[in-house]
Amino acid sequence: MKDRYIRNENMLSHEENQSLRKRKVAVVGCGGLGGHIIEMLARLGIGQLTLIDGDVFEPSNLNRQLLSLPGNIGKPKTEAAAGRVSEVNPDITVTVHQVFVTKANARELLQGHDVICDALDNISSRRVVEQAAEELNIPMVFAAIAGWYAQVGTIMPGSRLLDKIYPPDTEKGAETKLGNPSFTPALAASLQVAECLKLLVSKEGILKNKLLMVDLLEHEYQVIEI
Numbered sequence: 001m002k003d004r005y006i007r008n009e010n011m012l013s014h015e016e017n018q019s020l021r022k023r024k025v026a027v028v029g030c031g032g033l034g035g036h037i038i039e040m041l042a043r044l045g046i047g048q049l050t051l052i053d054g055d056v057f058e059p060s061n062l063n064r065q066l067l068s069l070p071g072n073i074g075k076p077k078t079e080a081a082a083g084r085v086s087e088v089n090p091d092i093t094v095t096v097h098q099v100f101v102t103k104a105n106a107r108e109l110l111q112g113h114d115v116i117c118d119a120l121d122n123i124s125s126r127r128v129v130e131q132a133a134e135e136l137n138i139p140m141v142f143a144a145i146a147g148w149y150a151q152v153g154t155i156m157p158g159s160r161l162l163d164k165i166y167p168p169d170t171e172k173g174a175e176t177k178l179g180n181p182s183f184t185p186a187l188a189a190s191l192q193v194a195e196c197l198k199l200l201v202s203k204e205g206i207l208k209n210k211l212l213m214v215d216l217l218e219h220e221y222q223v224i225e226i
Contacts, residue, residue: 004045004091005044005045008044012201017045019201020044020045020046020047020200020201021046021047023046023114023200024049024050024114025041025048025049025113025114025115025116025196025200026049026050026110026113026115026116026117027049027050027051027081027117027119028052028110028116028117028118028120028125028129029052029053029118029119030052030053030055030067030077030080030081030119031055031065031067031068031077031119031121032064032065032119032121032145032180032185033119033145033185033189034051034053034081034117034189035065035066035067035068035081035084036186036189036190037117037119037192037193037196038051038067038084038085039066039088040189040190040193041193041196042084042085042089042092044193044197045089045091045092046092046200047092047093048094048095049093049094049095050097050109050113051078051081051094051095051096052097052099052101052109053076053077053078053097053098053100054098054099054100055076055077055100056074056075056076056077057069057072057073057074057077057080058074063180063181063182064181064182064184064185065185067080067084068080076098078096078098079096081096082094097109100125101125101128101132102128103128103131106128106131106132107132107136109132110129110132110133110136110138111136113136114138115138115140115141115199115200116129116139117140117141117192117196118130118140119189123166126162127162130142130155130160130162133155134157134160137157138157139154139155139156139157139199140154140155141153141154141192142161142162142192143191143192144188145184145188146177146180147180147181147184148178148181148184148215148216148217149178149184149213149215149216149217150184150188150212150213150214150216151165151188151211151213151214152191152192152195152207152211153210153211153226154195154199154208154210156208156209159209161209164226165211184216187214187216188214191212191214195207207223209225209226210223210225210226211223211224211226212224
């Protein structure tokens with residue numbers, strides 16, 4: 001479609017815009033964060049998307065997950081994600097892995113990508129992705145959400161951001177205590193996609209060795225040096 005990406009060229013050069021068609025991004029997790037990330041990456045025109053998630057939709061997902069509908073309860077999240085991408089932008093090549101990321105499969109699933117977007121809901125799996133990303137020399141864009149609050153950062157290989165912000169034995173973040181509404185995942189995902197885009201077109205200002213803390217209740221936004 002001739003004019004599909006023309007509105008992007010007020011913020012990207014023509015060359016940057018075209019370069020996205022040659023880029024490959026992995027999204028690990030197709031739920032609250034992942035659904036929004038996938039939607040935005042598809043509309044940006046990222047050439048290849050790899051969608052990874054072993055989960056199925058549950059009724060509790062309906063309050064916040066973009067891809068969750070009453071009719072697909074019990075169905076794989078990756079299936080809905082791939083279908084949505086084909087509707088939004090059929091020019092994109094989509095690879096689906098209906099599996100959970102583990103130490104045994106992480107490198108194989110993630111190799112060959114330009115950026116990895118973390119959309120997971122547990123810290124142990126997030127650490128697995130961080131380790132694989134480091135070994136593969138791939139930047140990873142991280143986010144965590146809970147209630148009114150969000151954290152976003154870009155993890156460059158070797159920076160080990162997760163070790164600096166989570167105690168070694170931490171499994172779950174604050175989401176289980178503070179809940180998760182519809183708007184916090186959407187905001188955090190938008191920030192992740194912005195970071196991902198900056199990495200893909202080599203823009204300055206990424207959250208390298210930094211953590212963006214967002215408080216939507218008080219509208220406080222703080223960048224912390226890590």
